[in-house]
Amino acid sequence: MDTLNILLVEDNEADILITQEILNQESGLNILNSVSSAEEALMYLNKIGPFHFAEKPDIILLDINLPKSNGFAVLVEVKSTPDLKDIPVIILTSSSCDYDKEFALKNKADMYMEKPLEFNPIKDFLKKRDYQNSIILEKI
Structure with a gap:
């Protein structure tokens, strides 16, 4: 598997470390x-301020419980922006609320995963990549 440019949007330092460790178990994957916030994520994705030279991520791992504005604001922005809408978004959250799951899928999240994370579903999702760096999307 090729190296992926992954944007992790997460405010909990422990969850950041766990996610990094899970992804590092698979060779070739790099965060x-x-x-740590929706505002920073949108600045990164739009190459604003300190993120002026940011590369477009191949995939976004997105927590929905963020300070100030939640991760759903990022999801909606990504999926409604022509230059960003092709980026797969995987929701990573502690929420098992049906409303959150329905909102995520209705707004074109590519996967919804509850914490604690397991890498196998992410790994299976990423394996669907083709050689043009796109991903075949599957709702699970």
Whole structure:
């Protein structure tokens, strides 16, 4: 598997470390950038301020429980922006609320995973990548 440019949007330091460890178990995967708020994520994705030179991520791992604005604001922005809508978004959350799951899928999240994380579903999702760096999307 090729190296992926992954944007992790997570405000909990322990969850950041756990996610990094899970992804590091798979050779070739790298978390290149991590931000801790919806505002920072949108700045990163739109190359604003300190993220002026940010590369477009191949995938976004997105917590929905973030300070100030929640991760759903990022999901909606990504999936409604022509230059970003092709980026797969995997929701990573502690929420098992049916409303959150329905909202995520209705707004085109590519996967919804509850914490604690397991890498196998993410790994299976990422294996569907083709050689043009796109991903065949599957709702699970």
